[in-house]
Amino acid sequence: MYACDVASAPGRAGACGARAARRRAPRARPSPGPRDWLMWAGADLVCRHFRSLSTAGGGGVGHLREMGEAKGFRAFSTEPHSDVSLEEAAPVGQAASDCSVVPEQRSPGGGDLKLLSGSFYLPHPDKAETGGEDAHFICAEEQAIGVADGVGGWADQGIDSGRYARQLMSNSAAAIREQAKGSVDTGAVLEKAYAKTREMGSSTACIIALTDQGVHAVNIGDSGFIVVRDGSTIFRSPVQQHEFNMPYQLDSRGYGDLPSAAQVFNIPVQPGDVIVMGTDGLFDNLYTNEISGVVVYATRAKLEPQVAAQKIVELASQRALDKKQQSPFSTAAQQSGYRYNGGKLDDISVVVSYVTASSRD
Numbered sequence: 001m002y003a004c005d006v007a008s009a010p011g012r013a014g015a016c017g018a019r020a021a022r023r024r025a026p027r028a029r030p031s032p033g034p035r036d037w038l039m040w041a042g043a044d045l046v047c048r049h050f051r052s053l054s055t056a057g058g059g060g061v062g063h064l065r066e067m068g069e070a071k072g073f074r075a076f077s078t079e080p081h082s083d084v085s086l087e088e089a090a091p092v093g094q095a096a097s098d099c100s101v102v103p104e105q106r107s108p109g110g111g112d113l114k115l116l117s118g119s120f121y122l123p124h125p126d127k128a129e130t131g132g133e134d135a136h137f138i139c140a141e142e143q144a145i146g147v148a149d150g151v152g153g154w155a156d157q158g159i160d161s162g163r164y165a166r167q168l169m170s171n172s173a174a175a176i177r178e179q180a181k182g183s184v185d186t187g188a189v190l191e192k193a194y195a196k197t198r199e200m201g202s203s204t205a206c207i208i209a210l211t212d213q214g215v216h217a218v219n220i221g222d223s224g225f226i227v228v229r230d231g232s233t234i235f236r237s238p239v240q241q242h243e244f245n246m247p248y249q250l251d252s253r254g255y256g257d258l259p260s261a262a263q264v265f266n267i268p269v270q271p272g273d274v275i276v277m278g279t280d281g282l283f284d285n286l287y288t289n290e291i292s293g294v295v296v297y298a299t300r301a302k303l304e305p306q307v308a309a310q311k312i313v314e315l316a317s318q319r320a321l322d323k324k325q326q327s328p329f330s331t332a333a334q335q336s337g338y339r340y341n342g343g344k345l346d347d348i349s350v351v352v353s354y355v356t357a358s359s360r361d
Contacts, residue, residue: 004173006137006166007119112358113271115143115210118306120313121349124281133162133203134279134347135169144176144184144209145351147223149279151202151249161201164252168203171196176209184209186218191259194250202251205262206237206277210355214269220262221247225277226288227267231296233288235267244336247280271357274299276312281348284329285319286312298352305352312350319343 117140123132133150148169150161171193176184186207193205204221217225217237224237240248240263248257269275274295276282282291291312298308319327323342333340 004137004139004142004177006170006173007121007135113210113269114356114358115140115145115275115353116305116356117145117351117353118304118309119145119349119351120306120309121347122313122317124345124347127347131160131162131166132347133160133165134281134349135162135165136277136349136351137169137173138351139173139176142176142179142181142184142209144173144186144207145275145277145353146172146205146207147277147279147349147351148172148203148205149221149223149281149347149349151204151247154201159200161203164197164199164201165203167199168193168197168205168250172205172207176207182212184211184216186216187259187262187264190218190220190262194259197250198252200252202249202256204247204249204279208275208277208353210269213266215265215267215275217265217267218259218262219265220257220259221249222280222283223278224283225275226291227269228274228276228292228295229270229272231292233292235265236288237265238263239283244332244338269355271355272299273355274308275351275353275355277351277353278312279347279349281320281344281346282312282316282350284344284346285316285327285348287328290315295352299354305354309350309352312352313348316348316350320345320348 117138119136119138121134121136123134127133133152134147135150136145136147138145146169148165150163150165152161154161172189175189175192179185179189186209189207189209190205204223206217206219206221206223206225208215208217208225210216215227219225219237220240222239222241224239226233226237227235240261242248248261250256250259276291276295294312294315295308297303298311303311319325320343325342327343329344330340330342
């Protein structure tokens with residue numbers, strides 16, 4: 001059983017022909033904003049801009065490949081990629097999961113928690129054969145998950161931003177393995193992964209780890225996650241964008257945002273909670289209550305997490321093709337002065353994690 005699965009979803013393209021449809025590449029690095037604080041549930045949740053961390057130390061891509069082969073690092077892609085170790089290919093539209101090897105961790109309340117995680121991804125049909133621009137990973141042993149979404153605007157310059165997203169997620173998985181179990185600092189993980197990623201392009205990123213204090217997460221851009229408890233969404237990560245359809249994004253040339261612009265979250269969780277992480281192909285097409293509705297159905301039907309992820313992707317894909325029904329993307333476009341109706345055709349990557357109580361032997 002491999003400890004980390006890294007998967008890339010083949011395909012991203014501009015959406016539906018509107019001027020607002022293709023997300024734009026960075027123009028210049030913005031000045032860091034002031035530190036923001038968001039208090040929730042008696043200061044249990046803290047959302048903040050974190051300071052840049054030290055990125056000293058070597059390794060690089062060659063070290064990553066050696067580490068992957070030596071420690072069971074597995075990557076998925078539909079095309080060869082020189083900077084990712086490819087031991088097994090995942091067919092388009094199939095789930096990638098590694099749910100059986102998950103260590104026990106102490107919850108804030110004194111119980112043992114674990115994550116059962118599964119994923120499903122569906123490419124934009126125009127880029128199903130090119131490798132796409134979404135990527136994600138599941139590190140079951142370290143109880144961590146992540147998604148990245150290469151920004152499609154780079155295609156105008158002949159650059160496949162999916163290569164950047166895949167390398168960023170590979171470097172993130174490697175950085176997670178270097179940290180102590182139960183105390184993964186996702187902000188430090190993103191900082192280190194960013195420093196080692198050299199492919200051209202840019203990407204959003206979201207990384208979550210189950211720690212001794214609950215869920216520790218970092219997010220930059222318009223990928224993100226929600227936490228569902230008893231059928232209700234108790235938390236959703238906010239979208240970061242400079243203007244409509246121009247999300248915060250990391251890139252290797254220094255024109256984009258820095259990891260210090262990301263937001264960090266500490267969220268207490270309990271058995272029965274469900275985490276749904278996804279790229280903007282999910283959140284542009286489904287409202288939060290629609291996602292939580294699928295979660296309720298999946299948990300009542302006792303579906304495995306990868307099956308739940310597939311159900312969510314299928315519904316998001318249906319909405320992406322609907323030209324008449326209002327979607328989160330069309331609402332945001334109209335509020336920004338664009339004439340746009342219906343969903344947004346895009347890559348859709350979803351990771352679902354069930355928070356469960358671990359039984360003692």
